Amino acid sequence: MSRLIVVSNRVNPPNPAEGGEGSVGGLAMALAAALREYSGIWFGWSGKTIPEFTGQLNMQRIEGVTVATVDLEETDYQEYYNGYANKTLWPLFHYRVDLTAYDRSFGEGYDRVNKRFAETLLPLIEPDDIVWVHDYHLIPLARELRRMGVTNRIGFFLHIPWPAHQLVVTLPRHRALVEALFDYDLIGFQTEESLQAFEGYVFSEVQGRKTERGELEAFGRGLKAQAFPIGVDAKDFAQIVQGETARKVYDRMMAHSVFRKMVVGVDRLDYSKGLEERLIGFERFLHDHPDLRREVMLLQIAPLSRDEVEAYQDLRTRLDGLIGRINGAYAEMDSTPIRYVNRSYRRDELAGVYRASKAALVTPLRDGMNLVAKEYVAAQDPEDPGVLILSRFAGAARQMKEALIVNPNSPEEISDALERALSMDLAERKRRWEALFDNVNREDVTAWRDDFVAALRADPEPDADKPEP
Ligand code: ADQ
Numbered sequence: 001m002s003r004l005i006v007v008s009n010r011v012n013p014p015n016p017a018e019g020g021e022g023s024v025g026g027l028a029m030a031l032a033a034a035l036r037e038y039s040g041i042w043f044g045w046s047g048k049t050i051p052e053f054t055g056q057l058n059m060q061r062i063e064g065v066t067v068a069t070v071d072l073e074e075t076d077y078q079e080y081y082n083g084y085a086n087k088t089l090w091p092l093f094h095y096r097v098d099l100t101a102y103d104r105s106f107g108e109g110y111d112r113v114n115k116r117f118a119e120t121l122l123p124l125i126e127p128d129d130i131v132w133v134h135d136y137h138l139i140p141l142a143r144e145l146r147r148m149g150v151t152n153r154i155g156f157f158l159h160i161p162w163p164a165h166q167l168v169v170t171l172p173r174h175r176a177l178v179e180a181l182f183d184y185d186l187i188g189f190q191t192e193e194s195l196q197a198f199e200g201y202v203f204s205e206v207q208g209r210k211t212e213r214g215e216l217e218a219f220g221r222g223l224k225a226q227a228f229p230i231g232v233d234a235k236d237f238a239q240i241v242q243g244e245t246a247r248k249v250y251d252r253m254m255a256h257s258v259f260r261k262m263v264v265g266v267d268r269l270d271y272s273k274g275l276e277e278r279l280i281g282f283e284r285f286l287h288d289h290p291d292l293r294r295e296v297m298l299l300q301i302a303p304l305s306r307d308e309v310e311a312y313q314d315l316r317t318r319l320d321g322l323i324g325r326i327n328g329a330y331a332e333m334d335s336t337p338i339r340y341v342n343r344s345y346r347r348d349e350l351a352g353v354y355r356a357s358k359a360a361l362v363t364p365l366r367d368g369m370n371l372v373a374k375e376y377v378a379a380q381d382p383e384d385p386g387v388l389i390l391s392r393f394a395g396a397a398r399q400m401k402e403a404l405i406v407n408p409n410s411p412e413e414i415s416d417a418l419e420r421a422l423s424m425d426l427a428e429r430k431r432r433w434e435a436l437f438d439n440v441n442r443e444d445v446t447a448w449r450d451d452f453v454a455a456l457r458a459d460p461e462p463d464a465d466k467p468e469p
Helices: 026-037 074-093 104-124 141-147 174-181 192-205 234-240 244-257 275-288 290-295 310-330 347-356 371-378 411-423 426-442 445-457
Strands: 004-010 041-050 057-062 065-073 130-134 153-157 186-189 216-218 221-227 261-266 296-301 338-341 359-362 387-391 404-406
Touching (some): 004 026, 004 104, 041 104, 074 104, 104 141, 130 141, 141 153, 153 445, 192 221, 234 347, 234 371, 234 426, 244 261, 244 347, 261 275, 275 290, 275 296, 275 310, 275 359, 310 338, 359 411
Parallel strands (some): 004 041, 004 130, 130 153, 153 186, 261 296, 261 359, 296 338, 359 387
Antiparallel strands (some): 216 221
16 A cells, blocks of 8 residues: 655654643644554654754654654745745735735745755655645645656645635735646645635636546646545544543633633634634623623633744734733722633643633634634533634634634624623533534544545546646
């Protein structure tokens, strides 16, 4: 059977030596499980920078997975990671043209690092291997591998949204970026909406077309493009919430909840997550419902992320001010309405917090999918489930229709949804949760992974339509 090679910017297979059991994300676990099945390799950046790039591969076996990493130069890190990936593509693909940097040097650094990745990866690739590349950091990787003569099947999955055509064309090198995607055999998006936006670009900007077999064709090449909504390891989550750590956290939080119902938010501290809008919505709720003020508390967990990028530092400063203002206005001597935490927690601790919360506010302004929404559902008590309040702009909203869907830009909608969630009767909470859990359980991370890998392995059928090479 062919081996699977997974490529992502950072490599993080489950490692009990680092943080212990239960601390690793579902995505890492699912990929690691696939790699064990296919005796594959996980390749990416080590997270370290060195004065000059050497291309030296560091190989390790971690929990049955072969991990291959490479160090990058400081300039690579600034131009490729902090630059093109996180100051150009991330803001633009989340509809923040105002935060998007269009520096040429970033694009050059991005191409250089993708070439370096390809050169380092090349000797590891055997003829039957299939290669699965992840996310916006690595769009040109297949192009570089093809230039080096690699003919293996190569797939790409975009974890963030593909934005509307009008936004993509603001990139000076948009055509080259999209052309690079046509060096993959398969590209996967989180949602049909992202898929359609990509197709829209291909049809109107580069005169591409769809063949009778449903392949996209442009630049003289064809590829399969499909939506593969990512999920969580719902069974594992439902299980860890029964474990000792989760129970301890749950009990501790419930002891506080005797006085106040807890609403939870869990997000990387990122401007795409709508944290300010959420807090303003919560402030509106406190303003509109003086009778409920003493009953409700928001726990916002927001670990720092990309804090070398100015937009993230600015956001952090604004959040500090906003939370101070709201707490100053609505706190009593013995209680504060918002608890705000900037650290990371283990998965089992998060599971306990999710279960103890009467509602979750998942209100990104844009999000490829949003796994927190799914984790929250997976961790609920079937006999007394909490209510998910979900932004219509999260990819997850396509599948999770029984959540209370809100427009995160509207403080009134957030406030009304909170009021509704906290007063919802048990029968309605159960009905909504059962439908949500059914979906989270069925369309889980294993289904996502297996569907993608099967589509990538599938032999392309001969296509009468296809242009001669
Ligand atoms: P992210 O933008 O990081 O992912 P999300 O999907 O919510 O967003 O995943 C965050 C993960 O980090 C969750 O598993 C969550 O539990 C974890 N996490 C958050 N805060 C934490 C904390 N304080 N401690 C520990 N863990 C914490 C990107 C895209 C998403 C897409 C995913 C997967 O932006 O849209 O859903 O990839 O494809």
